[in-house]
Amino acid sequence: MKFIGTRGSEGERRFSEVILNPAAPNGGLYVPKKLPKVDERFLIRFLSDNEEKSYKSLAKGVLGLFKIDIDKDLINKALYTYLRNFDDDEVVPVVKVKSDLSVAELWHGPTRAFKDMALQPFGVILSELAKKKDEKYLIMAATSGDTGPATLKTFENKENIKVVCIYPHNGTSEVQKLQMVTTTAKNEKVLGILGDFDDAQSALKNLLKNKDFKKSLSEAGLKLSAANSVNFGRIIFQIIYHFWSYLKLVENGEINLGDKIDLIIPSGNFGNALGAYYAKKMGLFVDKIIIASNKNNVLYEMIKFGRYDLRDKRLIKTISPAMDILKSSNVERMLFDKFGEERTKELMESLERDGYFVLTPDELKEIQKDFDADFATDGECEEIIRRYANKENYLMDPHTATAIKAYENLKEKGKIKNYVVAYSTAEWTKFAPSIYYALTGEDVEREIVENEEVTISDKDAIAYIETHYDVKAPDVIRELFEKEIVNENIINKNAIKEEILKFIKE
Ligand SMILES: *Cc1c(COP(=O)(O)O)cnc(C)c1O
Numbered sequence: 116m117k118f119i120g121t122r123g124s125e126g127e128r129r130f131s132e133v134i135l136n137p138a139a140p141n142g143g144l145y146v147p148k149k150l151p152k153v154d155e156r157f158l159i160r161f162l163s164d165n166e167e168k169s170y171k172s173l174a175k176g177v178l179g180l181f182k183i184d185i186d187k188d189l190i191n192k193a194l195y196t197y198l199r200n201f202d203d204d205e206v207v208p209v210v211k212v213k214s215d216l217s218v219a220e221l222w223h224g225p226t227r228a229f230k231d232m233a234l235q236p237f238g239v240i241l242s243e244l245a246k247k248k249d250e251k252y253l254i255m256a257a258t259s260g261d262t263g264p265a266t267l268k269t270f271e272n273k274e275n276i277k278v279v280c281i282y283p284h285n286g287t288s289e290v291q292k293l294q295m296v297t298t299t300a301k302n303e304k305v306l307g308i309l310g311d312f313d314d315a316q317s318a319l320k321n322l323l324k325n326k327d328f329k330k331s332l333s334e335a336g337l338k339l340s341a342a343n344s345v346n347f348g349r350i351i352f353q354i355i356y357h358f359w360s361y362l363k364l365v366e367n368g369e370i371n372l373g374d375k376i377d378l379i380i381p382s383g384n385f386g387n388a389l390g391a392y393y394a395k396k397m398g399l400f401v402d403k404i405i406i407a408s409n410k411n412n413v414l415y416e417m418i419k420f421g422r423y424d425l426r427d428k429r430l431i432k433t434i435s436p437a438m439d440i441l442k443s444s445n446v447e448r449m450l451f452d453k454f455g456e457e458r459t460k461e462l463m464e465s466l467e468r469d470g471y472f473v474l475t476p477d478e479l480k481e482i483q484k485d486f487d488a489d490f491a492t493d494g495e496c497e498e499i500i501r502r503y504a505n506k507e508n509y510l511m512d513p514h515t516a517t518a519i520k521a522y523e524n525l526k527e528k529g530k531i532k533n534y535v536v537a538y539s540t541a542e543w544t545k546f547a548p549s550i551y552y553a554l555t556g557e558d559v560e561r562e563i564v565e566n567e568e569v570t571i572s573d574k575d576a577i578a579y580i581e582t583h584y585d586v587k588a589p590d591v592i593r594e595l596f597e598k599e600i601v602n603e604n605i606i607n608k609n610a611i612k613e614e615i616l617k618f619i620k621e
Contacts, residue, residue: 116181118145118347121451122460130183131244134237134348135252137341141460142467145347146448151180153358153398155372161362162372170206171197173362174236174355180397181351189243193236196269200225200235202589207232207356209363209536212509216522217369219360220539221387225591226294227542228437229387230265233352234342238269241340241348245275253337253619254278255322257315260287261437261541263305264294266342271300277337278303279615281315284605287436289573290545290595297598304618305602306611312439313430318608328612335619344386345444353390354397360536361399370534375402379518379537382406382414383438385445387538392449392485402533405525407517408490409433413441418488421479423462424471434493434513434549437541442466453481487530489521496520497553504554510586512546513553515539544592547576554580 117127120139133145157180161173171194178190197206203223211217224231245252254276256266263280270278280295284307287295295305308315322328323339332339344350357378364370378401380388388406395401406414410431417423425441433439451459465472474482491499496516503509503519511519518537525531543550548571551557571579574596577588606614 116151116183117148119148120144121146121447121456122463123456130181130185130347130351134241134346135244135248135250135338135340137346137348142463143460144345144444144447144451146451147181147347150393150396151182153180158358158362158365158372161358162365170355170359171195173359174352177355177358178351183351185240185244189240192243193239196235196239200231205363207359209360209367210509211367211369212503212507212537215531215533216535216537217360217364217367218509218511218515218519218537218539219356219363221356222539222542224265225268226261226264227545227589227592228261228265229538229540230261231268232356233344233349233386234262234265234269236352237342237346237348238266238273241342242270242273242276249275251275251277251337252340253332254340254342255281255319255615256342257281257312257319258287258295259283259312259436259439260291261545262343263287264291267295267298267300267303267305270303270342271298272302276302277619278342279306279618280304281306281308281319281611283307283311283315284309286311288546288548290547290592293595293598293600296600296603297595298602303602304615305604306614307603307605308608308611309605310608311430312436314608318611322612322615325612328616331616332619337619343444344384344389350386350390350393350445350448353387354393355390357391357394357401358399361401364534364536373400375400375533377401377403377405377531377533377535379405379407379521379535381435381438381514381517381538381540382408383440383443385414385443385449387540388486389445389448392452395485396452403487404485405518405521406486406488407521408488409435409438409496409517410490410492411439411441412488412490414443414446415488415490417446417474418482418486421474421476421482422471423466423473425466426470434496434546435517437514438517449482454478487525489524491517491520497549499523500550500553501556504584508585510543510550510580510584511539512541512543513549514541514546542589542592543580543586544577544588547573547580551576551579554583
């Protein structure tokens with residue numbers, strides 16, 4: 116399997132190269148030159164043969180199709196994280212909620228959000244590659260709350276890797292923050308900045324362009340890599356579970372092999388959705404991939420109207436913060452697949468230079484063959500959370516609620532014709548106060564504003580939900596409230612560079 120750039124290439128790259136150096140020429144991203152194809156025979160293998168009926172076997176099977184330049188032993192070791200660090204034997208349980216709707220839960224990993232699905236195995240591969248090449252890497256992650264904990268977790272105490280995680284102080288949930296600031300690993304540094312997620316991200320981007328900074332890194336013998344979803348090493352693991360969901364529906368008797376299904380995906384950077392698109396291209400029986408957004412609905416506008424326009428947009432804070440994103444990086448990979456390198460470069464440069472791009476009517480039609488979209492307000496998500504907890508006995512987090520809202524909306528409009536898998540991207544425990552307000556209806560008029568005083572703590576909200584609903588927070592969440600805070604460094608964004616330099620010299 117060879118990789119090429121979305122905005123032109125300087126030769127082809129192997130998997131091990133694009134995972135260590137994820138930035139492609141001209142500001143582009145790496146994509147597979149050609150996707151492998153599957154047929155029914157491939158799928159049947161994981162249904163009938165009991166030995167192959169596990170998530171890990173399926174993952175091995177799907178990765179095997181890509182023929183990546185990673186040793187079998189290392190792939191095995193990476194996939195073993197699904198057995199060791201996930202709390203459900205199924206890895207991704209697929210739960211029936213309505214007669215034509217199942218929810219696939221992507222949050223049974225150690226940090227209780229979907230980022231673990233890719234970052235757990237990815238961390239093993241990246242650090243082993245670094246070790247084998249005798250190179251040291253610095254991973255810098257700006258996070259709005261889920262990527263940070265998952266990155267810190269997967270790289271904790273890993274050789275040849277250092278991690279700096281930058282999060283907006285007051286911009287994450289208490290649980291998310293505790294997951295970061297209680298990190299004890301010596302190879303990891305957590306920086307809380309006074310500012311929002313955009314500040315964290317742009318500070319990081321500026322740093323990557325800073326010559327002084329780069330010089331200091333190379334003097335310290337460090338190379339840079341990235342663990343966000345621009346790294347194809349993450350995308351490849353986000354293809355597998357779409358196959359899994361499908362196979363589970365067949366196994367549960369919800370569909371027959373060969374039937375088409377729709378997937379609904381709570382989306383921000385479009386990495387999860389891109390995995391679904393690749394799975395469909397590979398031959399999985401998927402009809403529509405439905406993108407669910409919150410009020411930051413740039414993806415909705417692109418898929419419905421063919422324009423991506425940031426000119427009069429400001430980021431809106433919502434109760435689904437992992438989807439509070441305006442510049443969705445993996446859209447570029449889909450555009451490349453549809454329209455090729457030249458057009459992708461043109462569209463992305465227009466977005467970067469002028470703040471928008473517009474697709475032709477034909478291009479829009481092409482995208483709508485595979486995608487549909489919807490979005491939900493915070494109020495709508497709260498209503499969904501409350502109603503499903505009380506009437507359907509299913510408790511979900513606010514990100515998942517955007518997907519369920521899309522299901523209801525599109526169903527009402529008669530636009531859902533197939534069995535539906537909606538993805539649940541976080542456990543309720545990560546956003547307990549929002550869920551508490553949704554369930555109690557208390558404070559429904561509450562607007563999320565910057566630096567708002569949270570009136571109920573995560574711990575109390577979790578306790579309330581546990582007493583009133585049939586759920587229990589896992590130990591990894593409970594223990595957070597007892598742990599010592601050892602890695603909290605609240606700084607001004609101008610001080611990031613200095614802090615990182617101090618850390619890498621330690
Ligand atoms: C990251 C994340 C998303 C968005 O996924 P993308 O791949 O960026 O589209 C949705 N929900 C949760 C809880 C997340 O952590």
